[in-house]
Amino acid sequence: MGYKKVVAAFYRGVLSARYRVRLEGAGLLAERRATLFLPNHQASVDPQIVCSQLLRYVDVSPLVTEGYFKIPLVAQVLHLMNAVRVPDLEKSRRGVEIVAGLNRVVIDALVAGHNVLLYPAGQLTNGGLERVGNKQGAWQVCHQLPEGTRVVGMRIRGLWGSMWSRAKTGRSPNFAWTYLKGIFYVLANLLFFVPRRDVTITFEDITDDAVRYAAEGRQPFNRFLESFYNAPGEEQPLFLKHFFYVRGRGH
Template sequence: MCRKILALLAHFLLSLRYKVELKGIECLKGKRGALILPNHPAEIDPVILTVAAWRYIKLRPLVLEKYYFLKWVHAAMKLIQAIPVPDMDTEPGPNKRRRVFRAMEQTINAIKAGENILLYPAGSVTKAGRERLGGSSGVYTILQSSPNVPIILVRTRGLYGSIFSKALTGGVSPDFLVTLWQGFKILLSNLIILAPRREVRLEFEELPEDFPRKGSLVEQNRWLEQWYDKDGGEQISLISRKFWKKELPGIPKVKIPEVDLSEVDSDVIDEVVRKIADLSRNPVENIHLNSRLGDDLGLDSLDA
């Protein structure tokens, strides 16, 4: 009963800021022990997706610990039985690695028990409107244990450019609670019911047969990236913050640091290359200075 009340409240609040179009959501009907895999354009899209799917199935999401344990969010996380996962991109280490493995074990057991799991393959919000899975190994790990798990893909459009995306922060994740408060102030300034609404589209599709279920981590991740980034990915979408005039947020420029390797000793470079080759199980001759650890070599923070 409490979960239903929470879902209804979330639906009402979301309807004040978002106009959501659902395409193909009927494929969720009757699913048990399924893996739901969306792209991740903004921090708010898990909430939108979970509420949208409520009529058909109840989702149990994997949530980063930094969100799971937020003071005003933790009770809701426990209510929906979310599975906390550490953010390995910020603070990798043996202890966090163990917690990731524990979360994966919980996820696999939940799937085998018939629960429907919401997992974001990239593990983080996109920086430039295109999904980049790199060497993220969540999907691959689950498929090693449950190769025939039913999978539903979700392509989200319309959220890149919102205050919950990285488009307005120069590639940095927005502070979730601060951004929620900012959204609430936008509602108040527009007399709540007059706030301009962002159009969001969720496209659901059962996993196509050409997905390489038995392929390598790199093959699976590149396939998913191509599916999510259909038609070139998502462009920035800005909406006014005032109903009586056009007021759009500014978009900061992202500076990419340049690295000069001419001053690095060649012996150091050779040692790093050998270490990367060992971690990625690739021949040394396949490791180049412009090789991408995730995209080309299939490494993620768990391999460190």
């Protein structure tokens, strides 16, 4: 894991030019046992932030939509992290079959003692509240959770309104184009004067509740996750300006 820590530390430094990240409850990451991490999904950038922060404490394998494996450089980083390629369920007609196969991969990884990062909603949120809907991936894994495995809920706040979110246009941003814009904004702000966004990641051990609600069924389990993610209330979009020398707000 040594090389991952080095890469993650470097990337945290890169991200810190734009994001001020605060972790709450990270002390529970000191416990060494197989863990299923379940975060909400506010923006396309949050997996980058989440993974770079998690790797300070534990090794983790994220499930990543296959489209990202087609992007130069990004694909190399994903292979470095042992990311698991996931078909885009929004575009696939074999959703149930694919989910069943992926769940087997996740469960096998947990049995082997690995940590897995899985987004229950499987897509970016469309508003200030997280909606898991009828998705079944996280529920099926928790319904068959291997003995001794821990489930950690991750509540991410602060990215709704980011140019990486759907807040401005209602559509998922183009990854490569948004990344290039981000680099431009950092350079245009002379590296050190970039308007920064405050992001909070809260970790909470939800193992007992996850197992209990999973036994009750998919809908009770998904509603439980939504109540966890949305506990602080609906988040209003925050549109930050792109340039420190320009008045007003951007996104």
